[in-house]
């Protein structure tokens with residue numbers, strides 16, 4: 513199925529999917545959008561591997577080794593990489609653990625926590641090891657555009673995508689620039 | 693003739709009068725021209741530490757809050773070069789502390805955040821320090837959240853110069869610089885600071901906070917939700933009601 517549509521991939525790393533939900537708040541404009549874009553790897557398509565795309569939207573920062581792998585695959589395959597939301601840009605809420613040693617976090621959650629049954633720190637080859645600190649994605653790869661906000665407003669997604677489709681620089685109005 | 697002429701600087705192409713001894717910042721404020729600033733407040737002596745108020749004076753970059761106005765000086769406060777330098781300064785302040793705006797009581801009312809918005813700062817650019825900073829909750833009415841403190845020294849000066857208390861001071865050096873209670877225990881509860889002190893009503897960010905009455909303003913109606921700080925000025929929540937700002941804009 514080949515067409516002239518612009519390919520877009522999206523993923524959520526150490527995020528809460530709130531940015532994706534906000535993206536869907538473009539509402540009926542999504543009908544317009546799918547006339548021009550085709551979604552590649554994304555929670556919206558369930559495609560697991562990212563192929564060559566014009567735009568990659570990355571929600572969330574880096575909290576484990578799998579996040580780093582996915583981010584690198586996005587960087588290799590996407591012409592433009594967009595850091596979407598507070599967590600991708602500065603680590604966000606997950607990075608609030610950065611001042612607590614990782615071991616202490618795990619022990620509080622899985623060993624000493626209130627109501628914990630069968631206390632043990634989960635370990636399995638399918639569980640990606642956590643990084644010592646949660647990092648914003650620009651500390652690991654080059655990022656082309658940033659959409660701040662927790663989450664960014666739907667209109668910010670719309671402005672970014674229409675700008676790229678129209679081959680111009682995105683320009684976020686004052687009302688679309690916020691960190692909360 | 694010349695000794696009767698009021699001395700002027702040229703600010704962004706327009707003549708601005710000043711009185712002998714005034715800084716460029718003071719002259720600009722009098723003339724209603726906003727120059728971004730964080731560690732400056734008209735009620736206390738200048739500090740010159742945040743550098744956000746940089747302007748070009750006869751081609752050289754200087755901090756306007758500590759640079760005296762001089763007859764004929766050509767000053768630019770909004771050229772691209774200055775705006776870019778200012779944005780980098782704001783980004784440094786963000787990565788140097790721990791600023792998680794979505795959960796901050798001052799979000800939407802914070803002057804650091806508002807300057808970031810106004811400078812079209814969309815990212816933090818630098819690597820984050822994620823410093824480990826202690827919070828002080830010992831006072832019955834006041835919290836000091838050092839994660840968000842930018843060491844601007846405003847509360848220190850307000851306490852000394854207006855409250856006549858010297859309840860606070862900056863300790864340490866370089867990256868270790870931190871706000872401390874100026875007493876043997878180093879704790880807020882022993883510092884003599886009180887809610888009605890000027891020191892409690894001058895913080896440009898969400899660092900020195902009252903323990904009650906958080907998030908009183910709904911999103912969309914906070915100080916910097918609708919208009920940028922360059923139009924609204926550095927306003928504290930207690931001096932702001934809806935679209936009305938009480939008192940002079942600084």
Ligand code: SF4
Pocket residue numbers: 790791792793796797798799800802803804805840897898899
């Ligand atoms: S003090 Fe300002 S910049 Fe820092 S977290 Fe709070 S709102 Fe954000």
Ligand code: SF4
Pocket residue numbers: 840841842843844845846847848871894895896897899900
């Ligand atoms: S608590 Fe606020 S006013 Fe005091 S030094 Fe820190 S940022 Fe400045």
Ligand code: FES
Pocket residue numbers: 728729730731732739740741742743744745746755756757758
């Ligand atoms: S306002 Fe002038 S250096 Fe901070």
